[in-house]
Amino acid sequence: MAALEVSGLSCNYHGTAVLNNLSLQVQENEIMCLLGASGCGKTTLLKAIAGLLPISQGEIAIHQQVMNAHHVAVVPEKRNIGMIFQDYALFPHLNVAQNIAFAIQNKEPNKRHVQERVEEMLALVNLSDLGDRHPHQLSGGQQQRVAIARAMIAKPQLMLLDEPFSNIDTQVRMRLITEIRELLKSQGISAIFVTHSKEEAFAFSDRLALFRAGHIEQVGRPQTLYQHPQSRFVADFLGLANYVPATVIDAYTVLTAMGTVRSQAALNAQVGASGQLMLRPRQIQLSLTEQGNGKVVEQQFLGTHSRCAVECQGLRLEVSTNELLPAVSQVHVSILPHALTFFADSQGQRAVA
Ligand SMILES: Nc1ncnc2c1ncn2[C@@H]1O[C@H](COP(=O)(O)OP(=O)(O)OP(=O)(O)O)[C@@H](O)[C@H]1O
Numbered sequence: 001m002a003a004l005e006v007s008g009l010s011c012n013y014h015g016t017a018v019l020n021n022l023s024l025q026v027q028e029n030e031i032m033c034l035l036g037a038s039g040c041g042k043t044t045l046l047k048a049i050a051g052l053l054p055i056s057q058g059e060i061a062i063h064q065q066v067m068n069a070h071h072v073a074v075v076p077e078k079r080n081i082g083m084i085f086q087d088y089a090l091f092p093h094l095n096v097a098q099n100i101a102f103a104i105q106n107k108e109p110n111k112r113h114v115q116e117r118v119e120e121m122l123a124l125v126n127l128s129d130l131g132d133r134h135p136h137q138l139s140g141g142q143q144q145r146v147a148i149a150r151a152m153i154a155k156p157q158l159m160l161l162d163e164p165f166s167n168i169d170t171q172v173r174m175r176l177i178t179e180i181r182e183l184l185k186s187q188g189i190s191a192i193f194v195t196h197s198k199e200e201a202f203a204f205s206d207r208l209a210l211f212r213a214g215h216i217e218q219v220g221r222p223q224t225l226y227q228h229p230q231s232r233f234v235a236d237f238l239g240l241a242n243y244v245p246a247t248v249i250d251a252y253t254v255l256t257a258m259g260t261v262r263s264q265a266a267l268n269a270q271v272g273a274s275g276q277l278m279l280r281p282r283q284i285q286l287s288l289t290e291q292g293n294g295k296v297v298e299q300q301f302l303g304t305h306s307r308c309a310v311e312c313q314g315l316r317l318e319v320s321t322n323e324l325l326p327a328v329s330q331v332h333v334s335i336l337p338h339a340l341t342f343f344a345d346s347q348g349q350r351a352v353a
Helices: 042-050 096-105 111-124 140-152 170-187 198-204 222-227 232-238
Strands: 002-013 016-027 031-035 057-062 065-069 081-084 158-162 190-195 207-212 215-220 242-250 253-256 259-262 274-279 284-288 294-301 306-312 315-321 330-335 341-344
Touching (some): 002 190, 042 081, 042 158, 096 111, 111 140, 215 222, 232 341, 242 315, 306 330
Antiparallel strands (some): 002 057, 242 253
């Protein structure tokens, strides 16, 4: 069963269309990331799902219950949604325990039960000792964990997270991402998470939807979008890509200036089609040899790997290497075996599986 189903959704602000016929499904216990440049409509979609924005067309259903459709608009508080924001949105005058209790104290008359639930939530987010502190006495990561506990105490069916890690310093961010991901998974909560950061999207989501100007360009597993983008827009948004002019010579092979390259999956392009072979920096291999077809022209040590620029047959290629190579090296450039990604000139889209 889908936790969320958005079908043919359009939204506008004062007559200007922001979302245009957008459809998206989030499965039970799945974390979906909405990734895209500033202003492309990610927050607008979250607001529409939360019921904070009227829709002009389409349908939104949560666990098969229609929330928005023609003549139907369920109010936000009846949608059973938890929301987490970039700025935590905690009440400054309440302590941590009171902030967490806030979401249920008006619905739950039994004070003892409220206290037990707060203690449970504090333990879940590893803040059991900090219930008496006020938000200003906590770090950004701790404040965001309070916000998560406050959202979870009401047992939401769906959690919406709007750039929740943007204010967290980079040292703590990856740890918090792992922690919150595990928490959502262990509690069986489906979530939609908005970010501009591809690193956060890769680390936090099961699937990601890449936005472009009010529509979704491609949706799928992060690895699939990274390795098999359907358009150059997706390829470039998700990381550095080299483009090598190529011509398809049979169902599995393309011809480039570096010679023929064989794909591990059948090409879905016409024989004779010309276009661009997309290669990620890790898909190119360099071996030191004086008779090599390439020359190293630039290098940068980046800690976990090194970035190396190579000139080969008139092309400049970006390659990721484990170690720095000797300066001004002659190298042999080869392409590691993989299912090739090829964008035919005629389509501007991926034509090779
Ligand atoms: N209340 C509003 N009134 C008018 N236009 C708005 C309003 N809120 C957002 N917009 C416009 O709608 C478009 C989409 O905004 P939205 O906030 O959904 O983008 P976003 O992808 O979440 O951006 P960001 O990553 O910067 O938060 C933008 O062009 C924005 O200027």
